[in-house]
Amino acid sequence: MAGAIIENMSTRKLCIVGGILLVLQVIAFLVGGLIAPSPTTAVPYMSVKCIDVRKNHHKTKWLMPWGPNHCKKLKDFDEAVSRQIEANDIVFAVHIPLPSKEMSPWFQFMLFIMQLDIAFKMDNDLKENAEITLDVSLAYRDDMFDDWEEIAHAIEIRKLKCTFGSPKTVESEGRHYDCDFLPFMEIGSVAHKYYLINIRLPVNDRKGINVGIGEIKDIRLVGIHQNGGFTKVWFAMKTFLTPSILIIMVWYWRRITLMTRAPVLLEKVIFALGISMTFINIPVEWFSIGFDWTWMLLFGDIRQGIFYAMLLSFWIIFCGEHMMDQNERNRLSGYWKQVGPIAVGSFCLFVFDMCERGVQLKNPFYSIWTTEVGTELAMAFIIVAGICLCLYFLFLCFMVFQVFRNISGKQSSLPAMSKARRLHYEGLIFRFKFLMLITLACAAMTVIFFIVSQVTEGHWKWGDMTIQVNSAFFTGIYGMWNLYVFALMFLYAPSHKNYGEDQSNGDLGVNSGEELQLTTTITHVDGPTEVYKLARKEAQE
Amino acid sequence: MCSLTHLFSCFSPSSLTGKEALTHWPSLGAPGGSGPAKGHMKQCELLQLSRKQKRLCRREPGLAETLRDAIRLGILECQFQFRSERWNCSLEGRPSLLKRGFKETAFLYAVSSAALTHSLARACSAGRMERCTCDDSPGLENRKAWQWGVCGDNLKYSTKFLKKFLGQKRIGKDLRAKVDIHNTNVGIKAVKNGLKTTCKCHGVSGSCAVRTCWKQLSPFHEIGRLLKLRYDDAVKVFSTSNDAVGHSELAGPHRHGHSAKQPFLPRPTDLVYVEDSPSFCRPSKYSLGTAGRTCSREGNCDSMCCGRGYNTQ
Numbered sequence: 001m002a003g004a005i006i007e008n009m010s011t012r013k014l015c016i017v018g019g020i021l022l023v024l025q026v027i028a029f030l031v032g033g034l035i036a037p038s039p040t041t042a043v044p045y046m047s048v049k050c051i052d053v054r055k056n057h058h059k060t061k062w063l064m065p066w067g068p069n070h071c072k073k074l075k076d077f078d079e080a081v082s083r084q085i086e087a088n089d090i091v092f093a094v095h096i097p098l099p100s101k102e103m104s105p106w107f108q109f110m111l112f113i114m115q116l117d118i119a120f121k122m123d124n125d126l127k128e129n130a131e132i133t134l135d136v137s138l139a140y141r142d143d144m145f146d147d148w149e150e151i152a153h154a155i156e157i158r159k160l161k162c163t164f165g166s167p168k169t170v171e172s173e174g175r176h177y178d179c180d181f182l183p184f185m186e187i188g189s190v191a192h193k194y195y196l197i198n199i200r201l202p203v204n205d206r207k208g209i210n211v212g213i214g215e216i217k218d219i220r221l222v223g224i225h226q227n228g229g230f231t232k233v234w235f236a237m238k239t240f241l242t243p244s245i246l247i248i249m250v251w252y253w254r255r256i257t258l259m260t261r262a263p264v265l266l267e268k269v270i271f272a273l274g275i276s277m278t279f280i281n282i283p284v285e286w287f288s289i290g291f292d293w294t295w296m297l298l299f300g301d302i303r304q305g306i307f308y309a310m311l312l313s314f315w316i317i318f319c320g321e322h323m324m325d326q327n328e329r330n331r332l333s334g335y336w337k338q339v340g341p342i343a344v345g346s347f348c349l350f351v352f353d354m355c356e357r358g359v360q361l362k363n364p365f366y367s368i369w370t371t372e373v374g375t376e377l378a379m380a381f382i383i384v385a386g387i388c389l390c391l392y393f394l395f396l397c398f399m400v401f402q403v404f405r406n407i408s409g410k411q412s413s414l415p416a417m418s419k420a421r422r423l424h425y426e427g428l429i430f431r432f433k434f435l436m437l438i439t440l441a442c443a444a445m446t447v448i449f450f451i452v453s454q455v456t457e458g459h460w461k462w463g464d465m466t467i468q469v470n471s472a473f474f475t476g477i478y479g480m481w482n483l484y485v486f487a488l489m490f491l492y493a494p495s496h497k498n499y500g501e502d503q504s505n506g507d508l509g510v511n512s513g514e515e516l517q518l519t520t521t522i523t524h525v526d527g528p529t530e531v532y533k534l535a536r537k538e539a540q541e
Numbered sequence: 542m543c544s545l546t547h548l549f550s551c552f553s554p555s556s557l558t559g560k561e562a563l564t565h566w567p568s569l570g571a572p573g574g575s576g577p578a579k580g581h582m583k584q585c586e587l588l589q590l591s592r593k594q595k596r597l598c599r600r601e602p603g604l605a606e607t608l609r610d611a612i613r614l615g616i617l618e619c620q621f622q623f624r625s626e627r628w629n630c631s632l633e634g635r636p637s638l639l640k641r642g643f644k645e646t647a648f649l650y651a652v653s654s655a656a657l658t659h660s661l662a663r664a665c666s667a668g669r670m671e672r673c674t675c676d677d678s679p680g681l682e683n684r685k686a687w688q689w690g691v692c693g694d695n696l697k698y699s700t701k702f703l704k705k706f707l708g709q710k711r712i713g714k715d716l717r718a719k720v721d722i723h724n725t726n727v728g729i730k731a732v733k734n735g736l737k738t739t740c741k742c743h744g745v746s747g748s749c750a751v752r753t754c755w756k757q758l759s760p761f762h763e764i765g766r767l768l769k770l771r772y773d774d775a776v777k778v779f780s781t782s783n784d785a786v787g788h789s790e791l792a793g794p795h796r797h798g799h800s801a802k803q804p805f806l807p808r809p810t811d812l813v814y815v816e817d818s819p820s821f822c823r824p825s826k827y828s829l830g831t832a833g834r835t836c837s838r839e840g841n842c843d844s845m846c847c848g849r850g851y852n853t854q
Binding site: 037038039040041042043044045046047048065066095097098099100101102104106111113115117174175176181220222224227228229230300301304305349352353356357450454458474 | 621663665666667668669670671672673675683684687688689690691692695739741743745746747749750751752753754755757760762
């Protein structure tokens, strides 16, 4: 890649571009921090213990915790014992959402976790590695007076991980175990207004089902969904960013095709990065408002995965192409060692995601973490992906180190070179250092904001203003990587001063001085072959 | 001052034995429908509430049931925490106890307000109350707030509601009123301090890129235990009036190291009382005395039997 715009740009123009991008970046943060609410909401639900009064539970009947046709309720299990109600007749019912509210497609997804309140009792102790069997069903309706329609029904087994803080004596009877929450359900779209969850805990002494799980006092669910306001801001941002990246992409590709030579690998990779960014940007989520597409969550994961893989590959190839040694690369196969781990790692994560969110399309109550084999499998995938990522970063760091070593080597021999070659190398060095700088800045920003959003509470109060840190993090970082790709395509596009002009140094006098402040390109070199020729020449020297 | 005494007295008027407070109300109606709606009106009438409280109770269909739950929760917890003390939190003598300013009174106020806060928050998440979060504006605005995602959490609501319900805005001038309000707030604070933050990661492939946290009530036993500890370290207070400002403050005894001019102020988490408690050994208008109660030989027999000796079985 010879002569990019960035090399031919004057410092002033570069500063202007940088300033505009910075302003856009700040806007991206402010949009999230000031307009959007927090990204997600967690709503606690306390299940209501209903009595299933029918003699046999052949037909599925839905029990409502409240409202016009609410079920017969139990206050606690002591009441059940005194009224001789069997455990199998008790149904834990949760209506989503709470009274006088409705769900909306803008919530994008719903995921539920389950918390069990288990009281300690001497004669009904919680066994080691106890497993709870849940008979769960989910239904929906769109009108308060419709019948419930079943979405899913499953029998799920979850492992209980509980600890008890005080000694197990009669004194501490009635105190609660401290139990980890259990994954319960995940749905990738919220297409209906009302949902109903009915949970049964079937007890079978003979088969040992739900025996030794202690005295369950309550089942609580926590429902997490994306906030409608955040979704709207997010969609707006995507809708705005898509055409911007698309336009610069078309412009970039046109520049490349206008050249006499075929595009080099690096140019192709930058273009591919643009494509993957656009792929994330295209606001297909708008369809989730009208259609019940539960696979949107999975699709979003895949899109993000593709972008990350592309970004990581780009960094490697960029380093490789600026290596300034004598190896001819310019082929993807030359990078198999570095790109290989990325491919393996992202494939692992893809398989893992398919095993978790893919299966959840069929059974929303499924979780890979609930079974022994599943947990091991999931951990294996994640560990392999982690190893690949480490490997990748080792390679990357090594390559960056190599480039810097070569740069310092070149810089000492620069004065001795011919002007054309010197300019060429200076261009390479500048391009590399510039990208290195903004990449590090972007990565550092991402890490810092990630840490800040993890450490601090969701929002900061500033007088009357509330700044939603988490939302600002999401919109800001998303905007930042978009700007990164935008800047990359703009600044690293081949310079128009490059093609169609055969006079190399003639430009120097003609153009205004400021255009030439950085460096000019070696204008007669119009392709990689020339670069390598130069490199070889130098090697001979 | 129409505070918690009303709520207590609805279960401990002199005629009541206290059994009623612990029985269930299977006929209790839930919100919605015409029948149960009338039911809750009746429930509100049955509870001894001030006129303002009755209005609030009628407006919110699930409130009556929640109040009963809260009272039951408070009584059970109080009796559990005091099962081996001389005063065992029995319902007998409670009205006279509530009129005084003992340590026990302080505990009763705190445990009851804690139970109310706890029950209100729980009732919200069980869907028993209709106006929980997003309550700031009615109608469509309410729905918009929910969809946009700016609703508060249940506990904030229940604390706010409770303060309104107990009419704390108007702080009484006398020492007793101030002590009661202080102890009520101690109870509310105990629930707030007992909140546990739990987080769930749900980013790409379940990573922590997206994380949602929420606050979770701790079991009421924990709150009861905390309040019992506060009861053990309760602070005796008297009133000091600050003439310059024109209002008076609660002040405790001078502690070592404090200058005499600066009265020691009880912390917001301290239970405060104004009178020394009676011994509760013999039957009085405050309790039935300790005669006839069982004690455990390892621990509290000498104290509970007030040195009168005991039979072992």
